[in-house]
Amino acid sequence: MHIGVIADDFTGASDIANTLAKGWADGGGLRTTQFLGIPVTAAPADCEAGVVSLKSRSIPAAEAVAQSLAALEWLQAQGCRQIVFKYCSTFDSTPQGNIGPVGEALAQALGVRGVPACPAFPGAGRTVFQGHLFVGDRLLSESSVATHPLNPMTDPDIRRWLTRQSTEPVGLVPHQTVRQGAAPIRTALDRAGAGGERLVIVDAISDEDLVAIGEACADLKLITGGSGIALGLPRNLIAQGVVTGRRGAFTGVQGPEAILAGSCSRTTLAQIELHRSDHAVLEVDVDAVIRNEVTPSDVVEFIRANEGLQPLVFSSNTPANVAAYQARYGTGTVAHALEQLFAQAARILVDGGLRRLVVAGGETSGAVVSALGLQSLEIGPEIDPGVPVLIDRGTSLALALKSGNFGAPDFFAKALAALEARP
Numbered sequence: 001m002h003i004g005v006i007a008d009d010f011t012g013a014s015d016i017a018n019t020l021a022k023g024w025a026d027g028g029g030l031r032t033t034q035f036l037g038i039p040v041t042a043a044p045a046d047c048e049a050g051v052v053s054l055k056s057r058s059i060p061a062a063e064a065v066a067q068s069l070a071a072l073e074w075l076q077a078q079g080c081r082q083i084v085f086k087y088c089s090t091f092d093s094t095p096q097g098n099i100g101p102v103g104e105a106l107a108q109a110l111g112v113r114g115v116p117a118c119p120a121f122p123g124a125g126r127t128v129f130q131g132h133l134f135v136g137d138r139l140l141s142e143s144s145v146a147t148h149p150l151n152p153m154t155d156p157d158i159r160r161w162l163t164r165q166s167t168e169p170v171g172l173v174p175h176q177t178v179r180q181g182a183a184p185i186r187t188a189l190d191r192a193g194a195g196g197e198r199l200v201i202v203d204a205i206s207d208e209d210l211v212a213i214g215e216a217c218a219d220l221k222l223i224t225g226g227s228g229i230a231l232g233l234p235r236n237l238i239a240q241g242v243v244t245g246r247r248g249a250f251t252g253v254q255g256p257e258a259i260l261a262g263s264c265s266r267t268t269l270a271q272i273e274l275h276r277s278d279h280a281v282l283e284v285d286v287d288a289v290i291r292n293e294v295t296p297s298d299v300v301e302f303i304r305a306n307e308g309l310q311p312l313v314f315s316s317n318t319p320a321n322v323a324a325y326q327a328r329y330g331t332g333t334v335a336h337a338l339e340q341l342f343a344q345a346a347r348i349l350v351d352g353g354l355r356r357l358v359v360a361g362g363e364t365s366g367a368v369v370s371a372l373g374l375q376s377l378e379i380g381p382e383i384d385p386g387v388p389v390l391i392d393r394g395t396s397l398a399l400a401l402k403s404g405n406f407g408a409p410d411f412f413a414k415a416l417a418a419l420e421a422r423p
C-alpha cells in the first residue's frame with residue numbers, strides 16, 4: 001500500500017477513497033479500500049491506497065489522538081510512504097479540537113513540520129482564500145454548518161480556528177503563491193516548517209490549485225485536508241511508475257433496500273422532502289425514541305413493509321427543532337439514542353437479507369457500519385461528487401454513505417439505482 005489515509009468519520013472516508021479511486025482528469029486512479037476502524041489483519045496485497053475510517057471527529061481530543069496514532073502505526077506497517085489526515089471540507093471541529101491535536105500528533109510522530117492543511121473541495125463548493133473558508137458564495141460562518149448539531153462552525157478564519165486548537169504556530173500559504181504552481185508552494189511550505197510552523201493552511205479555490213498542491217507534496221510524509229487534497233496524489237504515483245492507474249471492473253448487487261437518514265443538514269432535509277413526495281417515508285419521533293416507545297423493530301417493520309418502494313426512515317429535523325431536543329435531553333444523549341436506533345435496525349435488516357443500504361450523515365453512518373461489523377469496503381463508481389458506491393464482497397452488501405451536505409436533490413433514488421446490479 002502506498003498511500004494511507006486516516007479519516008475522522010466514515011462518510012469523509014468514502015469521500016477521499018472516491019477521490020483516490022477516481023484520480024484526476026481521467027489520468028487513472030488507485031485501487032482503493034475503505035477500512036472500517038483499524039484492521040487487525042494485513043491489507044489485501046493489491047491495495048494501492050487504504051483509508052482507515054475512524055469516528056474521531058466529535059470525541060474527546062485525547063481519544064482522537066490515540067486512535068489516529070494507532071491508525072498511523074497500522075498504515076506504516078502496510079508500507080505506506082505517505083499519510084493523509086482527512087477531515088471535513090467544512091473543517092468541522094470545536095475550539096478544543098480535534099483537527100489541531102490530531103494533526104500535530106501525527107506530525108510529531110512522523111517528525112515533520114510545514115504540513116499542509118487544506119479543507120478545500122471546490123467540486124462541492126468549499127474553497128479557501130486568504131485562510132478563510134467559503135461554502136459557495138458564503139463565508140463558512142454564514143453557511144448551514146454554523147448550526148451543525150455537534151460542531152457548529154462559527155469562525156470562517158480557519159487559521160485562527162486551528163490556532164485555537166494547536167500548541168504550535170499555524171502558517172498560511174496564500175493563493176498568490178498557490179497560483180504560481182508546485183515549486184513555489186513547496187518552497188513556502190518548507191519555509192513555514194523551518195520557521196517553526198507545524199500545520200500550514202494552504203489556500204485553494206479550484207481543482208487545478210489542488211493538483212498543484214498535490215504535486216508540491218509528492219514526497220511529503222504527511223498531508224492534511226478534505227478529500228480535495230488527494231486529487232493530485234494518484235497522478236504523482238502514476239508519474240513515478242509506482243502504479244498503473246488501472247482499476248478493476250464494478251458489479252452491483254441485487255436485493256432489498258433501505259435509506260436511513262440522521263443527518264440534519266440543509267441538503268439532506270431537501271433530499272428527504274423530494275424523496276417523500278413519491279416514496280414511503282417514516283419520520284422518527286425523537287421523544288418516543290428517548291422513552292423507548294419507538295425501537296429498532298419499528299424501523300425494521302416499516303422497511304420490510306415497503307420493500308421495493310425505496311423506503312426512507314429519518315430523524316432529521318430543522319436546526320430549531322434539533323436545538324430543542326438537545327436542550328431537552330442533552331446533545332450526546334439524543335445523538336446516541338438516534339444513532340443506535342438506526343444502527344440496530346440496520347443490523348437486523350442486513351442479517352435478514354437487506355442488500356442495498358443508503359445512510360445519510362457521517363456520525364450516523366459510523367454507528368450503522370460499526371454495528372454491521374464490516375471490515376473493509378471496495379470503492380465502486382461515484383454516485384455524486386464525494387459519494388461512491390461501496391461494496392462488501394464478503395456479504396454482497398452494497399452501501400452509499402452520504403456526507404450530510406453532499407448529493408443532488410434526488411440523491412436517495414439515484415444511490416439505490418447505482419448500488420443495483422444491471423442485467
Ligand SMILES: Nc1ncnc2c1ncn2[C@@H]1O[C@H](COP(=O)(O)OP(=O)(O)OP(=O)(O)O)[C@@H](O)[C@H]1O
Nearest residue numbers: 262263264315317322335338361362363364403404
Ligand atoms: N432530530 C434530531 N435531534 C437531535 N439530534 C439529531 C436529530 N436527528 C439526528 N440527530 C443527530 O445529529 C447528528 C447528525 O450528524 P451526522 O454526522 O450523522 O450528520 P451530518 O453532520 O449532517 O453529516 P456529516 O458529518 O457527514 O456532514 C447525529 O449524531 C444524529 O444522531
Ligand SMILES: O=C(O)[C@@H](O)C(=O)CO
Nearest residue numbers: 012015088089226362403
Ligand atoms: O469533507 C467533507 O465535506 C465530507 O467528506 C465530510 O467529511 C462530511 O462529514
